Amino acid sequence: MWNNNELTRTLGIRYPIIQAGMAGGTTTPELVAAVSNAGGLGTLGAGYMTADEMNETITKIKELTDRPFGVNLFIPEFPEHCDEKIDKANELLRPFREKLNVAEPQVGLYSTETFDKQLEVIIQQRVAVCSFTFGVPSKEVIQRLKQENIVVIGTATTVNEAIINEESGMNMVVVQGSEAGGHRGTFASPFTEAMIGTMSLVPQAADHVHIPVIAAGGIMDGRGVLAALTLGAQAVQMGTAFVTTVESGAKQQHIEAILTSTEDQTVVTSVFSGKPARGIQNEFSRELQPYEQSLPDYPVMNTLTTGIRGEAAKQNRPEWMHLWSGQSPRMSKKQTVNDLLANMVSQIDGIMHKR
Known part of the structure; x- marks a missing residue:
């Protein structure tokens, strides 16, 4: 068997x-x-x-x-604390925070x-x-x-x-x-x-x-x-x-994105958390992609974007959420x-x- x-x-x-x-x-x-x-x-x-x-x-x-x-x-994980990278990331994230009315978080010790x-x-x-x-x-x-x-x-x-x-x-x-x-x-x-x-x-x-x-x-x-x-x-x-x-407890926008995406729309990016992850490409990943190598490592970057991603879900802005998905989204079903x-x-x- x-x-x-x-x-x-x-x-x-x-x-x-x-x-x-x-x-x-x-x-x-x-x-x-x-x-x-x-x-x-x-x-x-x-x-x-x-x-x-x-x-x-x-x-x-x-x-x-x-x-x-x-x-x-x-x-x-215990990444090296780099104020220069954190400041650069906060500068890039400021427009998103202002549009969503999200405060800049403090990065603590891990x-x-x-x-x-x-x-x-x-x-x-x-x-x-x-x-x-x-x-x-x-x-x-x-x-x-x-x-x-x-x-x-x-x-x-x-x-x-x-x-x-x-x-x-x-x-x-x-x-x-x-x-x-x-x-x-x-x-x-x-x-x-x-x-x-x-x-x-x-x-x-x-x-x-x-x-x-x-x-x-x-x-x-x-x-x-x-x-x-x-x-x-x-x-x-x-x-x-x-x-x-x-x-599933996934956000509805995440579920809809998977159900309506295709295999060529996923990308591996570290802009959301500082660690490479595969998800459906959107405005957030495209805008920060050119700066990917200069962003802080996980979990620092994850801390810096958590508020943005959470509030984006509340305000129905999937273009600024992480939308994790494998390469076979066409095979997904609501069941x-x-x-x-x-x-x-x-x-x-x-x-x-x-x-």
Whole structure:
């Protein structure tokens, strides 16, 4: 059976389909629970949450499902504080803030405090799966989670990064192809050297690591799932396909942008957060693109644009919002999570039957 392998047995899920942990409000308790209830693995994108917010959301998810689900965390980053870059960015952002009546934020110091507290919540709540993006946590953190019987999953955009995940003790690794929407998970090389397509990355990673490989990037339906499994993955991770579901917490403008866009309208840009991410090109990304190399790194740039993006959504100005999307937006549909998974499973079974 296509849906019975080491990964599905370890995670206790019926289908090898994982919903990506998209931070920023998309992964509502309803979305996470619906995916898990339908036989996949729902994932809470907790990267921007405080420990208290995360704890409250996990409690809500548990009220909606008794199935396994995961929580995704961001590895903390500490960019060099450069007043010159911050001043330049604020100068470029001033027109947007004035039009939206948004105040200039203060850039504070970054620490591991929130991350450490998030880990404590995951352990206390006995979450089944903890996944990480933007790097690999310490071996001590990984071992502590594993001692609590929590499955740990890393993210890689190259074979080398997949190997680093395995050597660090990860149980599984998501290999993120260049087609993927949202932030690039690259951490061991310049992102320009890690823009490898899913079809190329998955089999090469599967050949070089012994832990289960999870394919991500451009996968939207049963054909993509079956292709990934054929290439050596034991599961897929899908983000964009879930953004447009009924249970999603994505802004309506974001959903509409995906539903009405085409594969040639996405671009990888760092102007929104300081970290390369794939989304639908708009006025904001076009206007700041010429200055991309002079902008502050993540998470500083993310702090500088958060107010603009939030207020733009409130004032219905999608041209100034981040509109994360993978390269297969034509395949997106407005449907329930249950219908999405049911259609994928039916499509896979149909293909397998023809064989």
